[in-house]
Amino acid sequence: xxxxxxxxxxxxxxxxxxxxxxxxxxxxxxxxxxxxxxxxxxxxxxxxxxxxxxxxxxxxxxxxxxxx
Numbered sequence: 001x002x003x004x005x006x007x008x009x010x011x012x013x014x015x016x017x018x019x020x021x022x023x024x025x026x027x028x029x030x031x032x033x034x035x036x037x038x039x040x041x042x043x044x045x046x047x048x049x050x051x052x053x054x055x056x057x058x059x060x061x062x063x064x065x066x067x068x
Contacts, residue, residue: 008053015049 020026022045027038051057051066060066 011049011052015045015052018045 019042022038022042024035024039024042027035030038051061057066
């Protein structure tokens with residue numbers, strides 16, 4: 001796989017964009033299943049952001065050492 005350099009500002013901007021779309025508060029009018037799916041997607045986004053913004057966790061993930 002080809003490694004692509006991405007700045008922390010790029011990561012933060014992408015997270016914010018996705019967080020605004022996936023935040024559970026934006027899905028309060030959805031049915032119960034829709035709310036559950038939105039909540040799960042938002043949690044996964046938060047985990048991914050936590051890994052990507054931490055250089056050590058990101059390196060470990062890239063090496064296949066960190067699996068969540």
